[in-house]
Amino acid sequence: MDSESTVTTCYRHPAVECHVRCTRCERFICPDCMREASVGHHCPECVKEGARSVRQARTIAGGRVSTTPVVTYVLFALNVLAYLAEVVRPEIVDRFAMVGARLVGPDGGYYAGEGSHFVFGPLRVEGVAGGEWERMLTGAFLHVSPFEGTFGILHITMNMIALWQLGRVVELMLGRVRFALLYLLSALGGSVLQLVFDDPWQSSVGASGAVFGVAAAYYVLHRRLGADMASVNRFMGLLLLWLVVSAGLTSWQGHLGGLLVGGALALAYAYAPRGGRRVAVQVGACAGLVVLLAVTAAVKVSELTGGGLPL
Structure with missing residues (x-):
């Protein structure tokens, strides 16, 4: 009995076929949406969420750290x-x-x-x-x-x-x-x-x-x-x-x-x-x-x- 293979597409670009999942949320992502991670790839939304959870570096007085005065x-x-x-x-x-x-x-x-x-x-x-x-x-x-x-x-x-x-x-x-x-x-x-x-x-x-x-x-x-x-x-x-x-x-x-x-x-x-x-x-x-x-x-x-x- 023949069975059709399921076609998977990027959650952000439905017209693009892809076979890679975000290692955090497991949604399918195309090469344009892949963000390199320590393990696998992340989607743009997961990258933003991870950045918000990272503690921002501060100066001795509590100001934002900058490299240009x-x-x-x-x-x-x-x-x-x-x-x-x-x-x-x-x-x-x-x-x-x-x-x-x-x-x-x-x-x-x-x-x-x-x-x-x-x-x-x-x-x-x-x-x-x-x-x-x-x-x-x-x-x-x-x-x-x-x-x-x-x-x-x-x-x-x-x-x-x-x-x-x-x-x-x-x-x-x-x-x-x-x-x-x-x-x-x-x-x-x-x-x-x-x-x-x-x-x-x-x-x-x-x-x-x-x-x-x-x-x-x-x-x-x-x-x-x-x-x-x-x-x-x-x-x-x-x-x-x-x-x-x-x-x-x-x-x-x-x-x-x-x-x-x-x-x-x-x-x-x-x-x-x-x-x-x-x-x-x-x-x-x-x-x-x-x-x-x-x-x-x-x-x-x-x-x-x-x-x-x-x-």
Whole structure:
């Protein structure tokens, strides 16, 4: 008695005859649907299901592991582009530099102290106290122009070398989102400390505050990993020496503010308990720093506008 053989086809491509089964779900699959496995072949659905069950690798802070420090590259590019823009249009620095409070006369000139009483016409407040809060971040992407002396090109060169060397390491240790938040909050911390302790009329630019925050994170993360600290300690010693020397050249307040904020946030990132509470602790640390910096800045601005300015 003759019997017809059963024709089997791929479950995804019914028109294609095949004779191979998925070793997991036992459905027939054609050569286009075969995925190599340790034993036999798997279908695309079983491969996806298996990938979901594999535990994803995480950084020491719980971030996604990546091999390319994209955020560092973007920040580097933004700083360089901002520098080129200010070379072409120097007035960008006046508009976006970090300034606590500055009196501007009807002639467009800047006045401070008793000199403002000899100006005929209304004065307006410029800077953070004048409602230009964006200066607290935009100033961290500007640098001294080469037209302002030999320190110009050296300023951005030193900061970008430090960002390139430190940022690529710290970003891969933290993950992209956490690193971006650390950089921006460190920059903000530097601006707030400058607002509080520096001359309110003094303008400041540079990524140094953010870079100092990244350097503090570099130190904290290496201690958390139990790495050999000899070279790290030497680096931090040079960094602190730079902080002391810079007191007579640039805004030491910005450097110190970035260092403190970056170090505090890195501690929260590195030592947050593992498990479901890790993200909550880290988010809480970020939110707490934002609130602290915002309240500190608001109190100082209130002091300046409530009688501290010689209007």
